[in-house]
Amino acid sequence: MTAPRILELIAPSGYPDNSNVVQLALQRLAEQGLQIEGEPVTQRRYQRFAGTDGERAADLNRLADPARRLPDIVLAVRGGYGAVRVLHGLDYEGLQRRLQEQPVALVGHSDFTAIQLALLARAGLTTFAGPMLTSDFGAPVLSAFTQEHFWTALTQPVFALTVTAPQIQSADVTGTLWGGNLAMLAALVGTPYMPPVKGGILFLEDINEQPFRLERMIYQLHLAGILEQQQALVLGDFSGSRTFDYDNGYDLYAMIAQVRSLVGIPVFTGLPFGHIPDKVTLPMGAKAHLMANTHGFTLTLSGHPTLA
Incomplete structure (x- = not known):
């Protein structure tokens, strides 16, 4: 009998504020044959975070412990804010020694x-930009599109994503x-x-940012010399981006046109990735x-x- 795949939960950012949603997600994952570990992280609270900075960093650092069995999948509970507070506390050398060349999907x-x-x-x-708990x-409604692309990315050594959208x-x-x-x-x-x-x-995505704020952040990447060192920029979804009367016609399309005139590399749109129900899973650090x-x-x- 084949042992079930192990999925370990980590909560490096905000805490989930609806226990019913957590239980529904855990039930669905279990129905897919996964053995869930780390469920207690969904119950931690510290201010607006899913635990103290030390607790949240420890979720990841445990993966560097050679005495522990490695899970197959490490899944973030949710986003929000807080990940940047733990970056200095991560055991990068230990994580590299333990995870490099291992079939573990974060x-x-x-x-x-x-x-x-x-x-x-x-x-x-290399980690995976993809769904969260x-x-x-x-x-x-659990997206069949998201599930299909999630499992394809995690199990196929070579796979292709085709986007049919005018460029x-x-x-x-x-x-x-x-990116991300x-x-x-x-x-x-x-x-x-x-x-x-x-x-x-x-590749880039974001949520609830007005077009001018998106442009300003892309300018920051441009002025820092990052964009000119890339071969292409692929834009995902910018859900919740709204315009107001003061914008006077300056919308996402105007922002993208300005970016194209600025960055000196090809810019493509329509990648189904971001804070949307139907999203692809993308290996960050892979060859594309x-x-x-x-x-x-x-x-x-x-x-x-x-x-x-």
Whole structure:
């Protein structure tokens, strides 16, 4: 009899405020044959965080302990805020020794991006930008699209994502796929937790940010010299982005047009990733081949950890 895959929960940011959602998510994951560990992290509270900084850092540092059995999947409970507070407390050398070349999938998005970027920068670890416990597996309706792409990314050593959406630029490039939440990338500029990726394919998403705020953060990446070192910029979803009368026609489309005129690399839109029900799972730090034309683009991904 095959042993069940082990999924360990970590809570590096905010705490879940609805126990019914947590229980629904745990039930769904168990029905997929997963053995859940770390459930107590969903019950911790410290101010607006899922535990003290030390407790939340310890969730990850336990993965560096050679005396512990490694889980197959490490899943973030939720985002919010708090990950940046634990970056200095992570055991990067220990995590690198234990996890490099191991088929362990660390998965999350939003605020979890800060930890993913730090692990890539300081330990060279590839993680997965993908669903989280409460917002995705605990959603009122569990997305079949999200589930399919989650398991494909975690089990297939090579897989492709095809996006059918009109583009105004083309590309045929290969590089490291990296990125995530735009606010988190902007916050880490100039710190030792920003990966020094050159020739990469950068993807971005965010939530509840007005177009001018998105542009300002992209300008920060541009002025820091990060964008000019990439081969392409791929934009995901910017859900909750609203315009007001004062914007006078300046919307997401105007923002993207300004970015295209600025960055000097191809910019593509329509990646189904972000704070949305139907999202793909993307291996951060993996090798990516991007082929794009006026009809859409395809990302072929390889070199990431895959579950047995």
